[in-house]
Amino acid sequence: MTASAGPAQQDTAGTKKFLVLLMGSIGVVYGDIGTSPLYAFREALRPFSHDGISHNEVIGLISLMVWTLTIIVTFKYVLFLLRADNDGEGGTLSLLALLMKKTGRYMPVLFFAGIIGAALFIGDAMITPALSVMSAVEGLKLVTPALSGYVLPISAAMMVGLFAVQSRGTAAVSNFFGPITVLWFLAMAWGGLLHIGDDYTILEALNPINAVWFITHAGFVGLIVLGAVFLTVTGAEALYADLGHFGRKPIQVAWFILVFPSLALNYLGQGAFVLAHPEAAENPFYLMYPDWALLPIVLLATAATIIASQAVITGAFSLARQAVHLGFLPRLQITFTSETNTGQIYVPAVNTLLFVGVLVLIFTFGDSESLATAYGISVTGAMVVTTLMAFQFLRSVWKWSAVAAGAVLLPLLLLETVFLAANLLKIHDGGWVPVLLAATIMVIMWTWRKGSMILREKTARNDIPLETFIRSIEKKSDHAPVAVPGTAVFLTSVPDKTPAVLLHNIKHNHVLHEQNVILTVRTADTPYVPPASRIELVRISDRFLRIQITFGFMDDQNVSKALGLCKKAGFKFEIMQTSFYVGRRNLISDPNSGLPKWQDRLYIALAGIGIDPSDYFRLPANRVVELGEQVTI
Template identity: 75%
Template sequence: MTSTHMDKTGDGAGRKGFVGLVIGAVGVVYGDIGTSPLYALREALRPFAADGVHEAEVIGLISLMVWTLTIIVTFKYVLFLLRADNDGEGGTLSLLALLMKKMGRNVPVLFFAGLIGAALFIGDAMITPALSVMSALEGLKLVTPAFAEYVPLASAAIMIVLFAVQSKGTAAVSIFFGPITVLWFLAMAAGGVIHIGDDWRILEALNPINAFLFLTHAGSVGLIVLGAVFLTVTGAEALYADLGHFGRRPIQMAWFVLVFPALLLNYLGQGALVLAHPEAATNPFFLMYPDWALLPVVILATMATIIASQAVITGAFSLARSAVHLGFLPRLRIKFTSETNTGQIYVPSVNLLLLVGVLMLIFSFGDSESLATAYGISVTGTMVISTMLAFQFLRAVWGYSLLLAAVLLLPLFIIEVLFLAANLLKVHDGGWVPVALALAIMILMWTWTRGQAYLKRLRANNEIPLDSFIRSIERKSDHSPVTVPGTAVFLTSVPDRTPNVLLHNLKHNHVLHEQNVILTVWTEDEPYVPDSRRIKISQLSPRFVRLDITFGFMDDPDVTRALALCRESGFKFEIMRTSFYLGRRNLVRTPNTGLPAWQERIFMALEGLAIDPSDYFNLPSNRVVELGEQIAI
């Protein structure tokens, strides 16, 4: 797959196609941020509930929410980051890959920033479905209070069904995501329009001075409240992460035409309702609607939260695939659920991890109010990381001076750090959960990366240089191995060294094929590599060929398909006369070598999760020969 201008911007799709992309973006990109009105103002008002809610507090909070949406979502994501693409792809790992390509892979700050950002996103992918669905179902308590005790069970049931159908793919139902979410935003806008007239003073919230005055007078409570205010922009990272699916212009159009106006109207309407009826602060979103509309709104809200959850799950799958290809995770089993859209994937291990995490959160916290305290840290952390990477992007890719890049991004960075500090105050109230999740995932990725680097160094130091081996083997002597017909392909990650599996084959079988291919698969720091750059063939000797196959980190690493391209380059072989030799590693722990003992255990466990190279690279199973090798770590 190659990126075109239309891929990056959404131009060229035609009027009908462009509208379809806009509606699709509403469903996938904005599903998460569209569920924030369910709980954001409710949580922000909670610190003031004991003493009663006053006018200045309501107007100040709504002003903070309005300008948080404006500064972080509109300015940072919609107008800036959507232009910082890696060949049309967005997201933290995509941006990291682009920077590593420009600045080199051995930049520790970039490497750990990428690990932290990816780990925080996985933590967010667990909390978002649990919080969103519970918030929607809790609206039924206004219909019948008896339903309150069943909210966790109902939420868990919905989550189990949602995760269970992931293996079937979402292509069949995703066509409804956009229209349902459009209807949801229209319902939110209508609720806001109806209630803004309850107290016209709420329009003062459009003045950013009221947000500033609120913070200066609120004291320490203001910092606490910032954590709840930030809930209004949870899901903003999806704008950037899903850039490759819809293009820049459809995402921007959806924001300015529908999503942003609907969110503003709804928050203003909630604020006006609370000004006129302070008792509505307990659940301002659902109390905006008349009794006859309450049940339909709850049903629509539940569907919207399920769609938002699906978007986060899909994002987690895509992130896992990118992490595998960039070497942050072991080879995981990835199933493509669509024959036409390579973005529709299913990663069983990630799916199970998310489901277990979501169910634990639902039953541990019990309601959305408790879980909301744990929300925000992972999102703010991800945003701070993306701003740091964006700063490097301005310097390394766009060539901005240090001063200009700082002028543009330092104010935004300070704002996000304040939000992060506010959310960190919630660590003792449950905020430790996303921190612990992110830390665990980061340790896993760091351990895998470090272990792989150690094994690569070990092989480079211990294996025979390939050119020396070829010179010795091509000399005719009485001890030369028997030549057999056919082609042997030996996979290796260190192409200038002789693969151990080749030496083992000579040692045990005493034969050498008439054609031997030393195959190395590379992953570029760009999302897609065109077929014209897929393969590189180098003739090393009459019997030895070096073959390099290159994929992008979003490509499907189908080696069999790539080998078919060799025929176009004049390198011909018959697949049914070809054997693929793979080395099966048997890791053995040894003291005082390589990794610390605790990392050795983790690395060996991760090694056990990795699927066979033959499955990962789609090699014909009846043509694969595996030879074991013992490696001390």
């Protein structure tokens, strides 16, 4: 009995865990794409409303929306890109890290593509919360016009609450949000089912020929409308970035059993409702619900739009951590919010940046209609970049031929390029906002990357080979440093050179510990590195060891904990008799550094906001010794 109970209990626990992840993925991953029905069809109808909306235009629009969801979200993201993971992690930078590991070709192109995609995604993470929440809160005007003047302060207050709870972690947030989002999708499906019978010809939209007809017959106005149609798939890129939070299977199952059917039914219902009641085109989503249900739906929509922001926020946290570990951003404070899932994190600096950006957008644009015109460029741009990188993924990782990879991705790339072109038409009408946000983030990433390379090159000029230093220091002479008991750990990024902090210690304190560790921390191109492969230990002399600790770019970079693994390799030390020496650089601007003056100052400013290395590497605070130096850059 006992033997058979074990597997049964494991199955029950596994099923429970899967259901928790499934519910969480609905609440976080699909929150963004689940609020698109609030505004997507309304904005797509707007260019046609001045001269009346024809039957074929409504059918063509709904067909285009349903098939855009099918092709881009179902085929590209849910079925394909969720399998293009880097040991379970998704997103533009995770894909870039995988390609850096697998191929040596086209690296400059892939590098810039990764930065562009990451920058566009962070821009999207600012615009999505502002647009989604304002769209929902504006529904209060239908309940009572007296609330019209309170849309902005209510939206801002909701954003304060949303960003305040981020520190509690993805699991806590998703456990609360999941059931609400499930109710929201069911309410959308119900609203659609109420009105599909208003005009059964709307079912013709399920024929993709109607989508093709719309694209080929709508002319220039149709190109403008495509920008609004693309609002139906906002959140798809976040779906990929959030892969590490929940895993592939829960995300895929949630899409097919609940999310996609609910979205399709709602869009079909909105289309049939407008065919039967053309005057409802001004706000078809809310108007298709009965009067008694309007207030509950507005409140549910408001909750859903707050939740919608979670997908891009958690995606931005994951992306920021990857950017830090891959050398695109300075070290930022990263808090782990789950004991079992290391993909669930909180990044205070990113949270603050997104919060400020969202508030600026809310009060600058003032309503969802104005902000909707600015939306789309960041989403479509990020999708195009991801498709281009996916082509190289198929070639380098899955070993597909160029012909096979092109046959699969070229039609998708053409479709997304058309959508991007349609959104670029809105540059003058607010579309410059996501472009400016993305450009700013790209400059920051490129500056940090380039500045760090220049700094390494400058400090390398004064480096002394480690073995040369050890030979000189171990010669008996009157000037030899005093030997002191204990262990000294010197952190350095160049393991074969003498750390500057070691030279400063001898120069100023004239002592050398009986055991000295030259410690290098390296970040691999994989998300996680198993403990068995984490430590490389080489004894250089009786008093010197070289240790390299390798973390994955999604690992918690806890050096103190990792050093405990060294005992198995024969290196024993007592933490209370160990001192960690960390160098602190005071950067000074140098006009001949190789960077323009403004970029030089930007790099120094970025270095100033980086977290202290002793905190970043989780070193014991009472065992850290910092020695400073001035470096021109």
